[in-house]
Amino acid sequence: MNTKTAEPGVAHEPRVPRNAGRLRFPAPRTVLAAATLLALVGLGIWSLIDLRINIATVVDSYSNASSFVRRIWPLEFPPVSEVARQVGMTLSVVLLATLLSVVLSIPLAVAAAANTKRTEFGRMSARATIVVARVVPDVVMAIIFVRFFGLGVLPGVLAMGLHSVGMVGKLYADAIEQIDPGPREALRAAGASRAQQLVAGVFPLVLPSFVAVGLHRFDINLRVSAILGFVGVAGVGMEMSEAFARLNFALGVAWALILLVLCLLVEWLSATLRRALLRDESSRKRTKPNAVTALIARRSVPMAASHPGPGSRQVSPPWSLKRLRRYIYGSLCMAAVVWALVGSGVLESEARGGLTGLLTTLDHFWPPGAAGAFDELMAALQITIQIGFAATLLGAVLAIPAGSLAARNVAPNHRVYLVFRGGILAVRAMPELVLAIVLVVIVGLGPVAGTLALAIGATGLLGKLIADSLEEVDPGPAEALRATGASRLQVYFAATLPQALAAVVGNTLYQLDVNVRAATLLGIVGGGGIGFFLLQSTRTREYEVVTLIMLMTFAVVLVLELTAMWLRRLLR
Structure with missing residues (x-):
């Protein structure tokens, strides 16, 4: 083993690592995660194109929107x-x-x-x-x-x-x-x-x-x-x-x-x-x-607790404004529950036929069947999946900037923060069903209305989740970059967003899960997809078709859930 000791007073050049100057390739799991995310984005873009959701479609619906406003007013x-x-x-x-x-x-x-x-x-x-x-x-x-x-x-x-x-x-x-x-x-x-x-x-x-x-x-x-x-x-x-x-x-x-x-x-x-x-x-x-x-x-002092005397310790907390407020809240909640039970008439409801009637009802839902429309159901399921992917992509494109400006540590000032937080709150309060009904009247029956309704709803929910994720990052890297004179955008892209990237991806995948489920339900009001068959099967009492639709939707959601879990594991 040939080792050399440094001589006193002699300057030596620092050792250069063997891999210095070589290209460093990312880890295989990182490449795999990036490829999967790109594939999901590609599915979203393909869904937008295949469903013909574009600016021209929205512009062409302007006359329908004007007619709808005149029709409902006052x-x-x-x-x-x-x-x-x-x-x-x-x-x-x-x-x-x-x-x-x-x-x-x-x-x-x-x-x-x-x-x-x-x-x-x-x-x-x-x-x-x-x-x-x-x-x-x-x-x-x-x-x-x-x-x-x-x-x-x-x-x-x-x-x-x-x-x-x-x-x-x-x-x-x-x-x-x-x-x-x-x-x-x-x-x-x-x-x-x-x-x-x-x-x-x-x-x-x-x-x-x-x-x-x-x-x-x-x-x-x-x-x-x-x-x-x-x-x-x-x-x-x-x-x-x-x-x-x-x-x-x-x-x-x-x-x-x-x-x-x-x-x-x-x-x-x-x-x-x-x-x-x-x-x-x-x-x-x-x-x-x-x-x-x-x-x-x-x-430890059971006698003192059960028989308090002059020298015993008080176990129960003293009365204070906070304790009194808790009791008031509890009393109001109990009063609300009693009011709901009595006023709604829920206690007056009666079952049809008891346990036998329930078993008979459930018997109509099994075994699952297609009633001769399996091909139509598969085509409708594909449209439902496309609506979920397209709405998630549109929602993410809108939610990432909106959610970023709704985060206290990213917004340039408090006024911008309040505007975007308030906007996200207002959008979140809009039920997707109401949006779908209005958009069905404006753009017509089909997946366009369902996609736009879910995209607007995704902007609210995903925007809030992104804002919360950005506010929870470690402020140290951002402060260090800011101290070196970096601009606001440089701090955001180099320090804040990378820390929250895994959470943003996870929240987006969760939104995809939510949108696929919601797309099934919006079909009930004409938003396209398999929800239309769900409503029709209910009206015609073909409950075996309802069960089949539920199982098909569950299979899709299960695949999405497993994919999301796998991606989250790769991004750790």
Whole structure:
């Protein structure tokens, strides 16, 4: 081994690495991920071309848009009493459905979370139940329950509530798995039972997340209620569907505008409550939760806790404005639930034939069949997939700049931030069904209307997700570049966007999943795709075709989900 030591006072040139000056090729997984993303973008471009969605199509629809505006103006608003009754009915359905999903999701999430499971078999069973709830579309559930219970409120509550378990249960389980294990371990060491560990060491830590997820699902269910109105669920959506079925566009658009205002108000109220929860959570973290300490103190001094004397310690927290506010919120929520149960008439609903009637109803949906139209169904499924890809591509092109300017750390000033945040909020409040109905009248029946409606909706949801992802990046690299004199654009493209790129890709893939599902439902109102066959099969009572459509859609969504998981793994 020939080694040379440096002589004192003699300068030596630094060693040059062997691979210096050579081209460095990216890792194979990076190349594979980039190629897959390019292929997905190519599918989106091909879908836009094949569906003939271009500027010329939109420009040619200008005369139809003008004619539509003249046809619906002035709007025919229903009486105030009728508006109040239908809005109350819709809010009752949405509130009860969201509450049902939360009640069902909490035990499922506890069983599905890795740190609170009883057995591995129970965990996998709970996870499978959550996936099944997410797979079965709420419209299909509503069709089953309408046939079993008849038109009214209960089918919507059950359909939205059971379907929402797929999202709420998953997010609840994720929240439980991310908690600090310290409090629960301290309770276990003190001899607390499993129930006490959950009540004092788990639920207080995840309560803000649970409430925030519930509020977010309430927003989603309010938009879904419009779609369920087309299959017989009472409320604003049903009134709107009946008005459009009679070609009374002035009344239908009036109901759509009422629903839009309602969505905006609920979105604002939900965002306000979530911000309040985050503030309470941050203050709770600063003061450290004392639920664990209280329980351990109760177990260590049981006599003092049960028979307080002059020298005993107080276990319950003192009354304060924050505690009083929590009790007021809880009382208002209980009053709202009682009002929804009594006022909606959900308790008066009756099943047709009991368990035998339910089994008979489900028997109509199995086995699946095509009723001699398998080729037409496959062609319609292809159009549905194309609508999802085209809408996601258009939505991403609009959402990336809009979401970037809606991020506090990217927007040039606070005014720009408020304008784009407010714009994203307004777009998110628009139900895609309402947009699809209006666009069907303007551009005609077919995939163009469905694609444009989903693209506008994607701009709102994807824009918010991108803005939140950009605001969560490490500010250090951006500050370092800014200190060297880099421009705002250079900082954005070299420091901010690269850190959030994986999240942006993941959110875009999630939006693709959402758009494919939504494209199936928008076909109900003439947005093109397989949704048209779904509605027709329901009307002609060919329920085996409904099952086949559901399975075909599930297969497509499963492939997209597996692709998204694989890509996220490559981009880590």
